[in-house]
Amino acid sequence: MIVIKLGGAAITDKSRPSVINRKTIAATARVLAKHSGYILVHGAGSFGHIPVKKYKLNGPIRSRQQLIGYAKTKASLLELECETVRILAENHVPVAPVAASSCLIADRGRIVSQNFDIVANMLELGLVPYIGGDLVQDRSQGACVVSGDQIAVNLASAFQAQTIIFGTDIDGMFTADPKLDRKARLIPTLNAAELEEWTKKAGPANAPDVSGGMRGKLNEILPAVKAGIKVTIINLNNPQRLARAIAGKPVRGTTISR
DSSP states (O other): OEEEEEOHHHHBOTTSTTOBOHHHHHHHHHHHTTOOSEEEEEOOHHHHHHHHHHTTOSSOOOSHHHHHHHHHHHHHHHHHHHHHHHHHHHTTOOEEEEOGGGTEEEETTEEEEEOOHHHHHHHHHTOEEEEEOEEEEETTTEEEEEOHHHHHHHHHHHTTOSEEEEEESSSSOBSSOTTTOTTOOBOOEEOHHHHHHHHHHOOOOSSOOTTOHHHHHHHHHHHHHHTTOEEEEEETTSHHHHHHHHTTOOOSSEEEOO
16 A cells, blocks of 8 residues: 655645646656555645635634635635546546545644545545545634645555655755755655654745645654655656656655654
8 A cells, every 4th residue: 555645836836826737647647547556645735725824724713704715715625626636537547536624633733533434445446545635623723724744644554554655846855945955965865863853954835835844744754754654755747756656666756764
């Protein structure tokens, strides 16, 4: 079992509202169509992060205006889901969308209750469960953002996955932000202790990101690595890297293991 996360920065333009990277999604789908035995998770990208900030939903829900914003954000997320499911299906990936808000409950932004029975049933049928970062009900705040990264790690634990592949818009982890620093160097391998040190240094995302950017991703990854799950971070814009990662072959990116 492998959990594959399609990062929001790779499948959308996170700097512009509601812009899908159809070319990347289609190329990814053509690789996925050749494989089975995996669960797909996707980030919200600009379809989630921008409206969440606009309507101030990354905190306690206290006003009717926020509730309207909640509904509008959910509509935006459904738009992303519909478009990506259509592209994946057209490229012969038998995806079955699952709403995170229908199977997860959080408390202060962390998942505290989950029911993945529907995911298990889909896998038994031969479908590819497809679940994304979402607004879910929160016991303390009313509702909150649960990132695709957090969901990917929980799924990997629940289904005893050996590997999580995170597809992003850069080649992996770098010594600095490669979009800002031309001297940034790719970090090809890390262990859990090294990852913990880098987690303290990582900065926020440049584009709107309500789930913590790279720092948020590394914080989610760390418990999975400590539990013995291998994590590989690759550039999803190069589909052959995804193919190699799924096959367990050496690939340009960052591989993190205990």
